[in-house]
Amino acid sequence: MGIAGPVRPVRVILAAAAGLAAAAVFGAPALAHVEVEADNTQAGARDVTLTFTGEAESSSAGIKSERVVLPAGISPQDVRLAKAPSGWKLSPNADGFTVAGPALKVGQDAVFAVTVAQLPSDATELAFKTLETYSDGKVDRWIEIPEAGQPEPANPAPVLKLKPAAAAPTSASPTPSSAAPTPSSAAPTTTDHANASDNTGVNKGVWISLVAVAVVAAVIVASVLRRRRPTR
Template identity: 60%
Template sequence: MALGKRTVGALPTGVAAAALLGAPAFAHVEVEADKAQAGATNVTLTFHGEAESQSAGIVSERVVLPQGIAPTDVTLVKAPRGWTFTSSADGFTIAGPALKVGQDAEFAVKVTQLPTDATTLSFKTVETYSDGKVSRWIDLPEQGQPEPESPAPTINLKPAAASAGITSTSAPGAAASPVTSAATPATSAAAVPAAGTTGSGGSSVAWWIALAVAVIAGAGGLLLWRQRSGNQAQ
């Protein structure tokens, strides 16, 4: 019974310790993509910055873009009331009046196109509160390793669609090629009668030449006949 009491008594302490240790894990900045696929276009990224301060509200979210996405390719979709979007050399910042204490910061941006060869995209985010506190969610996850203490918002991407590479040489392009090829023989075939027409003119000339040769041959034969007749007469 004494052991049981110690066990029961230790349970709340263990739960409390676990809760304290696990508390930071709940204060993440997370990101989701409506099209989580490499090479996808016009992708909406929705960020969710969880409030972790018990005394101040969030006033800004600064995001560093991963390689392959330029700041000029990002536009604002939605943000907390009164917040504005500003591009920077390596990303963007969304900031405005302090949110209520405990209120999460939610915002969304649209990206023109995701990198075609990426498997994951991490968006380092710096979260600032009205009391000056700064939370840096910038640690990059490593494969096979536990989640870092302050992980950067990350999305996993499916491989780029194979059809994207096939489209340029797929049915439409392939169909165009046979048509063009078929047209070439047709043009050549059409050219043959034209050549034949020219040839018929050549045949007419040949006919006249043959006729002239025949006339000349006939004249020569007549001359020879006359010569023979003269000799016989002598």
């Protein structure tokens, strides 16, 4: 009996602590979020697949749609559905898109993926405000933008951090073209051949003239000699 006295207060304290812990756990609001991941987080990347996970928080209804507001630099026409729960389809909106279909089971997260043609090249992070609708009509609005140095807001929008864009390739300066090849030798001239031909022609003309003169002289001499012969 002497031992039971001091033990009882200890049990009471432990029971009270357990009760407070249980109250803190079950009384705290569910910290469900919508998360986004990418297979390429480099700014300016093309054909990037974004995977969204909408965590279920209702204990009585299933998620039936996810409406995403696109950040600046991405248009609804640049997005196509890559993966979604069975029966869900993508519909473009004026400022984003909606992926919806038959309500999921209670407690089942909504996981879907879209492919974006190109991420903005000058952004460091992208916020995708998301409205999550349940089969009972309840809408969770994950649209608050977290700010650096501030506590996380109650309903944060999914944010994708980006790496800097790849440096644009610098075009190599054109190498100077090699100098135009100079002619290896001057084109052969025909001056010498022409001169040779002219000389040959002159020489032939001189000889012909001399022969003609000799022939004429011989004829004249013969004629003179005939006239001087005495007649018989």
